[in-house]
Amino acid sequence: MTTHEAGWAHAAGALAGPSWLRPPEDVNALHPLLWSGTARRADDGGVEVGGVDLRDLLAEHNSPAYVLDEADFRARARAFRDAFKDYDVFYAGKAFLCTSVARWVQEEGLNLDVCSSGELTVALRAGVDPKRIGYHGNNKTYPELRRAVHAGVGRIIVDSFQEIDRLVEIGGEQAVMIRVTAGVEAHTHEYIATAHEDQKFGFSITNGDAWQAIQKVQEAEGLTLLGLHSHIGSQIFDSSGFEVAARRVLALHHRVSEELGVTLPELDLGGGFGIAYTTQDDPSDPAQLATEMSKIVEHECRALGIPEPHLSIEPGRAIVGPSVCTVYTVGTVKQVALDGGAVRTYVSVDGGMSDNIRTALYGADYSCTIANRRSEAPPTIARVVGKHCEAGDIVVMDEFLPADVQPGDLIAVPGTGAYCRSMASNYNHALRPPIIAVRDGGTQVLLRRETEDDLLATDMG
Numbered sequence: 001m002t003t004h005e006a007g008w009a010h011a012a013g014a015l016a017g018p019s020w021l022r023p024p025e026d027v028n029a030l031h032p033l034l035w036s037g038t039a040r041r042a043d044d045g046g047v048e049v050g051g052v053d054l055r056d057l058l059a060e061h062n063s064p065a066y067v068l069d070e071a072d073f074r075a076r077a078r079a080f081r082d083a084f085k086d087y088d089v090f091y092a093g094k095a096f097l098c099t100s101v102a103r104w105v106q107e108e109g110l111n112l113d114v115c116s117s118g119e120l121t122v123a124l125r126a127g128v129d130p131k132r133i134g135y136h137g138n139n140k141t142y143p144e145l146r147r148a149v150h151a152g153v154g155r156i157i158v159d160s161f162q163e164i165d166r167l168v169e170i171g172g173e174q175a176v177m178i179r180v181t182a183g184v185e186a187h188t189h190e191y192i193a194t195a196h197e198d199q200k201f202g203f204s205i206t207n208g209d210a211w212q213a214i215q216k217v218q219e220a221e222g223l224t225l226l227g228l229h230s231h232i233g234s235q236i237f238d239s240s241g242f243e244v245a246a247r248r249v250l251a252l253h254h255r256v257s258e259e260l261g262v263t264l265p266e267l268d269l270g271g272g273f274g275i276a277y278t279t280q281d282d283p284s285d286p287a288q289l290a291t292e293m294s295k296i297v298e299h300e301c302r303a304l305g306i307p308e309p310h311l312s313i314e315p316g317r318a319i320v321g322p323s324v325c326t327v328y329t330v331g332t333v334k335q336v337a338l339d340g341g342a343v344r345t346y347v348s349v350d351g352g353m354s355d356n357i358r359t360a361l362y363g364a365d366y367s368c369t370i371a372n373r374r375s376e377a378p379p380t381i382a383r384v385v386g387k388h389c390e391a392g393d394i395v396v397m398d399e400f401l402p403a404d405v406q407p408g409d410l411i412a413v414p415g416t417g418a419y420c421r422s423m424a425s426n427y428n429h430a431l432r433p434p435i436i437a438v439r440d441g442g443t444q445v446l447l448r449r450e451t452e453d454d455l456l457a458t459d460m461g
């Protein structure tokens, strides 16, 4: 993850921003790395996605709204399926899930990873074949597990000794994988790294828990061990973490065949592939990722003298992240004079940390543009903030916007498909915005905007 850099250069009267942020040549340009495939600025200055003018979309559906480019989502899903053609690709629904998206995922030939009972409900309601569902979670309850087993989910990714006991108690036949902790420090924000020793997920390879879990599952009646599972974290660009993890997990996979005489048929390498939130990020495309990951596994299996297991991966962010932009309306603009004569432009929009917590939670960087017009005004560094009762309610930490940004302008933030709606809240009794799919000039509301009646529905007086 790129995080906001410390060390500000304050020129008299102007803010220079973080060192990587450069004034754009054209403040109206949409950088193709950051925007979904069909996004463009039309001749009259407005931004269109999926052939739909965002001004028209907001006029009909109100602001703020998440706009999901269906063609882009499907193209990214297909790109993973095609690049990883010998693998099973599980779309990680935690990034964003609703019934339409679950259907698209299945139509594009992907499987689905769910990590809660709620996600399972959405997947089943969408008609996803349960055999194509992988069920995750570090604290699956007995009723949740019983439901998953009875629904016929294809695999449960076991994450604790208690879970193994619960599955045995439930009875029946169930295929499982064992989530192991490979002990690597993934290069990402500490809250979304999941393969170092001191965290809650998986069984440690180093301390022997993974081996014990393997033995326990092997001895458990009704459970079939498909293989090991490793997920090292999220928003990762550097393949060295995957490499070290694959080496350690394959060594364990090898030990299972040597000591228990069992060749595990599968191996899951998890998700975590990074996307570009700003022009600083340089993500690999699925074809590059497939080549790199296959090479790592091939090399390791050759060194160990073992056949390659059937592989699976679980990308979430890299499929849905770039397919969505959030569109807000500017309510106020404040020029705040700072020490040293610098002035920061605060642009307040009608959403904020309730629809995108990632900036506040991880120091995530985003970019944005004015979406309702082209501007010839000089670029100035602005901070886009929300309307919540919190100083850290920042949507875009720093971006060059035209100096004439004003109330009534629309601000569109690209790259908000992953972990924005799915982590949205009702903080300050905000109403979660709708997800509106756009395609070929048409719109479809996939999730409607919440209403105040929704808020009051849980208030028992």
Ligand SMILES: Cc1ncc(COP(=O)(O)O)c(C=O)c1O
Pocket: 092, 094, 095, 113, 136, 231, 233, 234, 235, 270, 271, 272, 273, 314, 315, 316, 317, 318, 418
């Ligand atoms: C087990 C597992 N698989 C897949 C993912 C998806 O990760 P990402 O959205 O970064 O691809 C996650 C989230 O980090 C996860 O915990």
Ligand SMILES: N[C@@H](CCCC[NH3+])C(=O)O
Pocket: 094, 192, 234, 235, 358, 418, 419, 423
């Ligand atoms: N919520 C995190 C990713 C967590 C992935 C789930 N294991 C993010 O926004 O980056």
